[in-house]
Structures are given as C-alpha cells and as structure tokens.
Amino acid sequence: MTLAGALRAYTYGSAYAAGAEDRKGCLVPGLLADLAVLEGPLDAREPAALRELQVALTVLDGEIVFQR
Numbered sequence: 549m550t551l552a553g554a555l556r557a558y559t560y561g562s563a564y565a566a567g568a569e570d571r572k573g574c575l576v577p578g579l580l581a582d583l584a585v586l587e588g589p590l591d592a593r594e595p596a597a598l599r600e601l602q603v604a605l606t607v608l609d610g611e612i613v614f615q616r
Contacts, residue, residue, distance in 0.1 A: 551591055581610040 549557075563573025572580040585605040590598065606614035 555590075581607050583607050587616075 560569065560573040563569045563571070572582055575581065575583065583606070584603050586601040587604045588601050590601075593601070602616065603614065604616045605612065
C-alpha cells in the first residue's frame, strides 16, 4: 500500500466506515477539523521509523487540544 493510500484509508476510509464522511474524513471547509501535526515528514522515513515521529499539535473538532 502506498503512503497516500494508507493516509486516505485512515482518514476518509475511517469516516466512511463510521457513516460520518459528511462530517469528517478530509480537510475541507465545513467539516470537523480533527488532525495531528507531526514533527517531520511522513514520506522521508522508512515505515518502521514512523513511530519515532513526535506529535507537535492535535486538533479535535477545530479546537487545539494539545500543543508541544
């Protein structure tokens, strides 16, 4: 699976499976903003090293709930 495919499955795919694709699953105006910002690029690492990335910021329902 490609990185893009994995990200889509984890984001939009999860929202679709929960019947919530009209409320979340992608970053577009009008949908809930649930996201995590990582301290580094995803595509510059080996898959096994992704767990080493630290979370810099987490947003839930458009509100910052964690910030490093």
